[in-house]
Amino acid sequence: xxxxxxxxxxxxxxxxxxxxxxxxxxxxxxxxxxxxxxxxxxxxxxxxxxxxxxxxxxxxxxxxxxxxxxxxxxxxxxxxxxxxxxxxxxxxxxxxxxxxxxxxxxxxxxxxxxxxxxxxxxxxxxxxxxxxxxxxxxxxxxxxxxxxxxxxxxxxxxxxxxxxxxxxxxxxxxxxxxxxxxxxxxxxxxxxxxxxxxxxxxxxxxxxxxxxxxxxxxxxxxxxxxxxxxxxxxxxxxxxxxxxxxxxxxxxxxxxxxxxxxxxxxxxxxx
Amino acid sequence: xxxxxxxxxxxxxxxxxxxxxxxxxxxxxxxxxxxxxxxxxxxxxxxxxxxxxxxxxxxxxxxxxxxxxxxxxxxxxxxxxxxxxxxxxxxxxxxxxxxxxxxxxxxxxxxxxxxxxxxxxxxxxxxxxxxxxxxxxxxxxxxxxxxxxxxxxxx
Numbered sequence: 001x002x003x004x005x006x007x008x009x010x011x012x013x014x015x016x017x018x019x020x021x022x023x024x025x026x027x028x029x030x031x032x033x034x035x036x037x038x039x040x041x042x043x044x045x046x047x048x049x050x051x052x053x054x055x056x057x058x059x060x061x062x063x064x065x066x067x068x069x070x071x072x073x074x075x076x077x078x079x080x081x082x083x084x085x086x087x088x089x090x091x092x093x094x095x096x097x098x099x100x101x102x103x104x105x106x107x108x109x110x111x112x113x114x115x116x117x118x119x120x121x122x123x124x125x126x127x128x129x130x131x132x133x134x135x136x137x138x139x140x141x142x143x144x145x146x147x148x149x150x151x152x153x154x155x156x157x158x159x160x161x162x163x164x165x166x167x168x169x170x171x172x173x174x175x176x177x178x179x180x181x182x183x184x185x186x187x188x189x190x191x192x193x194x195x196x197x198x199x200x201x202x203x204x205x206x207x208x209x210x211x212x213x214x215x216x217x218x219x220x221x222x223x224x225x226x227x228x229x230x231x232x233x234x235x236x237x238x239x240x241x242x243x244x245x246x247x248x249x250x251x252x253x254x255x256x257x258x259x260x261x262x263x264x265x266x267x268x269x270x271x
Numbered sequence: 272x273x274x275x276x277x278x279x280x281x282x283x284x285x286x287x288x289x290x291x292x293x294x295x296x297x298x299x300x301x302x303x304x305x306x307x308x309x310x311x312x313x314x315x316x317x318x319x320x321x322x323x324x325x326x327x328x329x330x331x332x333x334x335x336x337x338x339x340x341x342x343x344x345x346x347x348x349x350x351x352x353x354x355x356x357x358x359x360x361x362x363x364x365x366x367x368x369x370x371x372x373x374x375x376x377x378x379x380x381x382x383x384x385x386x387x388x389x390x391x392x393x394x395x396x397x398x399x400x401x402x403x404x405x406x407x408x409x410x411x412x413x414x415x416x417x418x419x420x421x422x423x424x425x426x
Binding site: 041042043044045048143145147151153154155186188189191192193194205209210 | 336338340342343344345346347348349350359362416417418419
């Protein structure tokens with residue numbers, strides 16, 4: 001039962017050849033399976049609205065009554081399955097109304113005209129050019145798209161809430177509880193969230209993909225203007241470059257994409 | 272063997288204990304996934320996103336890829352290996368395949384079905400398609416944690 005060196009080498013060579021051949025056979029097979037799917041591809045819909053830098057202008061002259069605000073916020077709540085927990089601690093907010101002190105908390109002009117200070121400001125995620133929430137997120141769950149929208153991937157959110165601490169605008173809300181039972185009117189075509197994820201305004205990316213403008217813009221009847229800031233012919237660009245607009249907390253350097261048009265508020269000659 | 276009898280008896284008890292679940296469930300095994308085609312009322316054009324063989328082995332990977340494409344890359348259309356284009360959406364699946372995560376009232380309350388309108392009968396009214404395999408493999412899909420089931424109802 002003893003073999004000499006020559007026999008050993010021969011047998012070892014045969015076994016090695018078999019092993020290598022077998023692995024080639026397997027990888028070859030796998031290659032053909034992968035090929036079946038390699039022609040497949042993903043693309044954006046032809047209907048989708050595209051831009052280099054989506055931005056929004058809030059025309060302060062258009063938000064006068066409670067109804068103007070309610071219409072806008074409810075349009076968002078209804079399509080995005082935003083729950084109402086009935087207490088401010090758990091509140092989920094995508095777009096909401098806030099007062100001057102909270103919106104522009106620099107407090108520069110103490111004797112600013114009272115009529116301006118008492119205005120209701122629509123506030124939402126500013127979709128900053130330098131979003132601090134994206135830098136803070138340890139999992140990449142929140143990210144900036146190439147069109148400037150700061151989006152959320154709920155699948156990756158681990159609920160650490162660093163982004164909520166990082167956001168200087170309080171635009172992010174955390175699901176402390178299961179939101180499903182608290183949704184008043186469900187939209188089956190939009191997902192709900194699970195407990196333990198952060199959510200916020202997404203500039204209605206799911207509507208843009210279908211060629212529709214954001215729901216709040218549609219409901220605002222001209223109070224919110226949405227468009228491509230990089231396009232010199234877009235309405236938002238024209239407003240921002242010709243009229244007086246302000247942005248929130250610009251000193252922080254986040255470069256918000258939401259502009260507040262206050263040109264027509266005081267004078268009233270256009271309104 | 273020193274105290275051999277006790278050791279062997281203990282070993283027999285130990286082996287019996289270990290194998291108890293197998294003997295207990297013997298003959299009671301779940302029937303494997305039944306004829307899936309019966310749970311799939313085909314639409315007028317019986318064309319899945321990819322071939323049935325491919326989907327059977329790779330649907331979970333495809334769903335992950337779809338999620339990545341839609342959520343992160345904003346790509347909402349998928350062109351399959353035959354060059355046919357589908358909307359990247361779970362609704363695309365549930366038009367033919369029901370989910371079985373809750374009883375499906377004949378597809379009537381199914382918003383997907385309602386969108387289809389006339390071709391309503393093409394929608395699977397069985398609630399067995401996903402569960403028939405997933406229950407057998409004891410794999411719980413998390414698909415309906417966020418997207419609504421086709422019933423569109425809250426629990």
